[in-house]
Amino acid sequence: MTAxxxxxxxxxxxxxxxxxxxxxxxxxLDFLGLLIFVVAWRPSLALAxxxxxxxxxxxxxxxxxxxxxxxxxxxxxxxxxxFCRRGLLLQQAGPQILASLGALALQEAWxxxxxxxxxxxxxxxxxxxxxxxxxxxxxAALTPLMYQLVRGLEKLLRLLGWTPLREPTSF
Amino acid sequence: xxxxxxxxxxxxxxxALLLIFSLFSLSxxxxxxxxxxxxxxxxxxxxxxxxxxxxxxxxxHFWQSYFxxxxxxxxxxxxxxxxxxxxQKEVRYQEAQQALTRLEALLDLKRQVPFPxxxxxxxxxxxxxxxxxxxxxxxxxxxxxPGLPVLAPGGLVGRIVETYPxxxxxxxxxxRNSGADxxxxxxxxxxxxxxxxxxRCSLEYVPKKADVQVGxxxxxxxxxxxxxxxxxxxxxxxxDKNKPGVFQEIEVTPxxxxxxxEEVLVVKVVNLAIPxx
Numbered sequence: 001m002t003a004x005x006x007x008x009x010x011x012x013x014x015x016x017x018x019x020x021x022x023x024x025x026x027x028x029l030d031f032l033g034l035l036i037f038v039v040a041w042r043p044s045l046a047l048a049x050x051x052x053x054x055x056x057x058x059x060x061x062x063x064x065x066x067x068x069x070x071x072x073x074x075x076x077x078x079x080x081x082x083f084c085r086r087g088l089l090l091q092q093a094g095p096q097i098l099a100s101l102g103a104l105a106l107q108e109a110w111x112x113x114x115x116x117x118x119x120x121x122x123x124x125x126x127x128x129x130x131x132x133x134x135x136x137x138x139x140a141a142l143t144p145l146m147y148q149l150v151r152g153l154e155k156l157l158r159l160l161g162w163t164p165l166r167e168p169t170s171f
Numbered sequence: 172x173x174x175x176x177x178x179x180x181x182x183x184x185x186x187a188l189l190l191i192f193s194l195f196s197l198s199x200x201x202x203x204x205x206x207x208x209x210x211x212x213x214x215x216x217x218x219x220x221x222x223x224x225x226x227x228x229x230x231x232h233f234w235q236s237y238f239x240x241x242x243x244x245x246x247x248x249x250x251x252x253x254x255x256x257x258x259q260k261e262v263r264y265q266e267a268q269q270a271l272t273r274l275e276a277l278l279d280l281k282r283q284v285p286f287p288x289x290x291x292x293x294x295x296x297x298x299x300x301x302x303x304x305x306x307x308x309x310x311x312x313x314x315x316x317p318g319l320p321v322l323a324p325g326g327l328v329g330r331i332v333e334t335y336p337x338x339x340x341x342x343x344x345x346x347r348n349s350g351a352d353x354x355x356x357x358x359x360x361x362x363x364x365x366x367x368x369x370x371r372c373s374l375e376y377v378p379k380k381a382d383v384q385v386g387x388x389x390x391x392x393x394x395x396x397x398x399x400x401x402x403x404x405x406x407x408x409x410x411d412k413n414k415p416g417v418f419q420e421i422e423v424t425p426x427x428x429x430x431x432x433e434e435v436l437v438v439k440v441v442n443l444a445i446p447x448x
Contacts, residue, residue: 013216016298017223024298025430061212062295064302064332064342067205068194075187111301118195128368132300 003162005050007153008039012055028132030104030139032059034146036074037103040081041090042150048078069114073107080106093144101140108132210335217306217338220295236262276324277434286399287439289313291321293432294338303346303368304332305432307339315339315437318397322436326403326426327391331437339437343429344404345372352395353404353423355381356388362421364389364404370429372405374421379412381419389423399438 015031023029032055040048056071063070080103090096197205236259281288291309309315311334321328321341329349333340342349349366353374360381362374377383387407393400409422 013219016216017220019298020220020295021223021227024296028298028300057208057212058216059299061209061216062297062304062306062340063299064297064304064340064346064348065299066195066198067209068191068198069301070299071194072191075191079184079187114195115301118199128300 001044001047001050003157003160004044004047004154005054007157008035008047008051008150009054011035011149011153012051013058016055016058027138028135029142030107030136031142031146033073033077033104033107034100034139034143035150037077037081037100038143038146038150040078041085041147042154045078045082048081049075052078065115066118069111072114073110076107076110077103090147096143096147097140100143101136104136104139108136206333209333213306213335213338213340217295220306221308224294232262232266273324273434277436280322280324280436288322288436289315289439291315291339291435291437293435296430300368302348303343303366303429304329305341305343305429307331307341307435307437308337309437310335310337310339312336314439316439319440320398320438322399322402322438323427323432323434325428326405327398328427328429328432328435330397341435344425345370345429351398351404352392353389354392355383355407356390357384358382358387361392364423367422370425372423372425374407374423375418377419377421378417379419383407383410383419383421385410 012032012035015035019029019031036048036052036055039051042048052074053071056074057067059070059074060067080099084090084099084103090099194205277290289309291307293305294308295306297304297306307315307321315331315334317331317334319331321330327344329341329343329346331339332342344351344364344366345368346366347368349364349372351364352361353364354361355374358381360377360383362377365373365375367373374383374389385407389404389407391398391400391402391404398404403426405423405425407421408424409420411420414420
């Protein structure tokens with residue numbers, strides 16, 4: 001599990017750098033959330049949990065919010081992905097986008113609830129909701145690309161000699 | 172169902188919830204261990220950001236000063252050599268001039284502020300929506316401490332909230348957790364400047380009868396001992412007395428563009444409370 005964890009963590013870090021250096025402050029596409037969500041579709045739950053822990057902590061370290069907010073959001077994405085892979089045919093783009101849309105919206109709700117609870121004030125404004133909804137839609141639309149990227153990286157790992165503990169089941 | 176499989180899901184959910192709420196609890200109590208974990212994460216990843224910034228700037232400079240001119244060379248072969256030479260000189264000159272202007276402004280500010288000050292570069296921002304903070308390339312080893320105010324030539328930027336050996340985190344004025352005592356320059360009306368996220372602040376607790384108008388400058392009052400008295404927070408961009416309640420709704424836009432900071436100054440004195448004459 002070490003090799004894929006290292007590789008996906010590096011990819012996550014690259015997305016974090018990309019977000020920080022290229023897209024900030026205009027757009028907040030949730031690349032890290034998508035990566036965690038797609039990796040959690042794969043058979044290894046341990047890999048998904050470790051990746052969520054790493055990337056959640058990375059985002060928490062750069063934020064002024066209490067540690068655990070992004071980590072909780074990442075774990076929620078893992079839980080959503082595990083739930084979705086039971087009931088949806090996640091090899092097609094449509095279900096992939098729908099599933100990630102639901103999961104990212106759920107993660108957003110988690111952020112809102114925790115922020116309200118911890119700070120006793122609501123960051124909820126219509127302007128914010130509109131922009132965030134568009135950003136979540138755009139992020140969800142990128143799910144098929146992220147899926148292909150994860151599959152490609154797994155193929156690369158196999159070429160380099162990595163063998164999964166068990167063959168991935170169909171989505 | 173096998174007992175191991177049967178209890179796996181509830182156990183995982185319980186463990187995840189325990190982990191998250193323990194982290195929240197430790198974070199709210201400002202646990203030193205958690206701060207060390209954060210410091211480790213930032214120290215491991217920030218050099219990459221710093222390096223990429225440098226590479227990006229170099230490539231941008233290279234692109235602007237050379238590659239962009241390749242097309243011109245094809246069209247104007249005779250003038251290419253001179254054009255390239257002058258364009259490169261101009262780019263270098265403009266870069267130097269811009270850097271000089273920025274550094275002069277910083278130096279002016281340094282002279283105005285009667286406290287020891289260190290310069291720092293902004294190397295990263297928190298890209299999430301939930302907080303507004305930036306990472307500086309000066310940390311504990313350079314004498315930066317939590318609570319120190321951070322300035323830019325236009326005005327105040329925020330205050331240091333975390334320090335790591337080589338880096339520090341500054342909470343910007345617009346962060347929802349940021350609050351500071353402020354005064355309207357024209358009428359000396361006081362209020363609390365509260366971050367509102369995005370690029371906005373609000374001036375809270377100003378009674379409706381107080382005279383505050385769009386365009387008024389909002390300054391640090393010096394009370395509270397965090398921000399030096401008289402430095403600019405921003406400008407009133409909206410003042411609404413028609414809202415229900417006893418206070419006005421006043422929107423303040425920071426004097427500094429907090430999304431495009433490059434160089435800042437950190438005032439190296441924690442308690443800046445200045446006694447009133």
